[in-house]
Amino acid sequence: MDGAGRRTARHLLRPALPAAALALAGCEGRQSALDAAGVSAQEILATSWILFIGGAAIFLMVMALALYAAFVRPERFPGRRAWVIGGGILFPVVTLTALQIHEFALARRLATLAPETAFVVEVTGLMWWWDVRYLVPGQEPLRAANEIVLPAGRPVELRVASADVIHSFWVPSLAGKIDMIPGHVNRLPVVAQRPGLYRGQCAEYCGAQHALMAFDVRVLPADEFDAWMAAQRRPVPEPPTPELARGRDAFFALGCQSCHAVRGTEADGLAGPDLSRIGARASLAAGTLPTRVESIAAWIAGAQHIKPENRMPSFDVTDSETLHAMAAWLESLK
Incomplete structure (x- = not known):
């Protein structure tokens, strides 16, 4: 192949290399x-x-x-x-x-x-x-x-x-x-x-x-799993700050315990997901949002907007401070 042919080949292959890299990257994850x-x-x-x-x-x-x-x-x-x-x-x-x-x-x-x-x-x-x-x-x-x-x-x-x-x-x-x-x-x-x-x-x-x-x-790893399993069976701890205590109280005041369960509390609902260790999960609402205080608050206030027709109603009647406190308490359950 002469010099012009090699330059043409490189010109044709150059845009294909990033595409090939992306295709191979998609095979992982x-x-x-x-x-x-x-x-x-x-x-x-x-x-x-x-x-x-x-x-x-x-x-x-x-x-x-x-x-x-x-x-x-x-x-x-x-x-x-x-x-x-x-x-x-x-x-x-x-x-x-x-x-x-x-x-x-x-x-x-x-x-x-x-x-x-x-x-x-x-x-x-x-x-x-x-x-x-x-x-x-x-x-x-x-x-x-x-x-x-x-x-x-x-x-x-x-x-x-x-x-x-x-x-x-x-x-x-x-x-x-x-x-x-x-x-x-x-x-x-x-x-x-x-x-x-x-x-x-x-x-x-x-x-x-x-x-x-x-x-x-x-x-x-097997030993970490055994420790995880033992930790899961322990009741959730008492809120260490006044804000988290306010969030826990708001959780029960809004009636969330009728659908959700939290180990070690009076919340024993079966209609919705168990929230005992929700803060340790990578996502909430079945992979819809990352587990952060802001996303938990957004889900509580607008569940029907984020995921229409699911069985979680939107609680958009709570003031922002109470909503943030409740989301912070849930995020602390790890």
């Missing part, structure tokens, strides 16, 4: 099937690469043969019937049958529960949030919402169901997706291998706010 951090996700990723590479190889081979047939004289293309039978019938049948057997075996492995699991996590999908219960043998069930915490390296069984319409539970970095069907419990074994924060979402259209129905999965 806390919600990517290409960034496998669980046993099931790794098996799914390996099968995906087999299908992708195999499909690309078949495509290139077929296109090469098509070009050869198009540009070579007929007398130099012997065995035309054998090519049709072998390449058009036998090869696809054998290849697709082998892939189908592999996928059946993979699906069976992904659905097989471990003989002994560390504990069970019940996840119930609602319009539009996630109710979570940890069922540990010998202990009282522990309730949470919109976030699941798992120990790294320990097999856990997820039992998923729906309280209203069909939802779909999917954490691409940890496992495959599974439907959540009203009146039916599906089981999904999960072994998270790498600590970190991963994002999941509802993968089945379930109504107007389907796009705002996400959740976080926090994977902790």
